[in-house]
Amino acid sequence: MAKGPLPPDAKKVFAGAPDPTVVGISPALPPMPAPTNMAFAIFRVFSGNLSIMRVGRPVQALPHPNCDYCGAKATLVRPGEAAYPYQDGHGPLWLCEPCEAWIGIFARSTRNLPLGRLANGELREWKAKLHAALEPMAEAKARRDGVSIFEARSKGYKWLAGELKIEPKACNINLLDLEQCRAAIGVIEQFEQNRRAATPSE
Numbered sequence: 001m002a003k004g005p006l007p008p009d010a011k012k013v014f015a016g017a018p019d020p021t022v023v024g025i026s027p028a029l030p031p032m033p034a035p036t037n038m039a040f041a042i043f044r045v046f047s048g049n050l051s052i053m054r055v056g057r058p059v060q061a062l063p064h065p066n067c068d069y070c071g072a073k074a075t076l077v078r079p080g081e082a083a084y085p086y087q088d089g090h091g092p093l094w095l096c097e098p099c100e101a102w103i104g105i106f107a108r109s110t111r112n113l114p115l116g117r118l119a120n121g122e123l124r125e126w127k128a129k130l131h132a133a134l135e136p137m138a139e140a141k142a143r144r145d146g147v148s149i150f151e152a153r154s155k156g157y158k159w160l161a162g163e164l165k166i167e168p169k170a171c172n173i174n175l176l177d178l179e180q181c182r183a184a185i186g187v188i189e190q191f192e193q194n195r196r197a198a199t200p201s202e
Contacts (some may be wrong), residue, residue: 065103065114067096068177074102076112094118103174116174126181127173133188134160134173163187 065074074096079089083097094114095102101118119127134156142152161171164183176184 063111063113065094065118067099067101067118069099069101069118069120070096072096072098074114074118077102116172117177123178123181126178126185127176130173130176130181130184130188133185137188160184160187 066072067074074094075083076092077083077085077095078092079086083095085093085095085100085102090104091107092105092112093102094105094112096118099118099120101120101123103114103116103118105112105114134153138149138152138156141147141155142149145152147155157171158168161168164171164180164187166180173181
């Protein structure tokens with residue numbers, strides 16, 4: 001079979017390799033470059049050119065929280081479904097029906113990312129108490145410092161994390177367990193007592 005000359009672009013790819021028109025062998029491909037940034041890549045040879053097609057990163061598995069009380073996988077429920085625990089709509093929830101424990105999802109999450117740990121009735125009660133204790137402090141700080149309520153809450157949680165000796169990113173009302181909620185309320189109550197004691201009486 002007659003062998004014609006290689007296209008000019010192919011000669012660039014195989015520069016330095018033996019001339020197949022002379023020795024009659026198939027040209028060897030150069031080493032394939034390794035994928036970068038942990039992304040997958042597909043290599044193809046077309047008309048003697050080596051090119052890389054980037055496919056993208058692998059899709060992470062959808063979050064599926066477990067119940068902290070029984071260890072079972074939670075079920076995603078929506079308003080109107082039989083297992084949904086509220087009469088009015090509070091958005092989708094991750095639910096463990098036997099333990100009556102649930103947690104909401106982030107408002108704009110397309111992957112139903114849970115806000116934190118599933119909470120049973122007792123934990124939900126202490127979370128409500130903690131919110132009632134912490135929110136007035138955040139509102140007062142927002143007024144005093146002229147910052148948004150979101151910034152005031154963030155600084156409040158950072159202060160509370162230091163008092164509880166936990167990581168700031170772990171100090172969130174939806175991440176705290178029962179004992180941490182109780183401890184947090186104790187810290188806030190002690191702070192308020194110290195503040196009132198330091199304030200001169202009228």
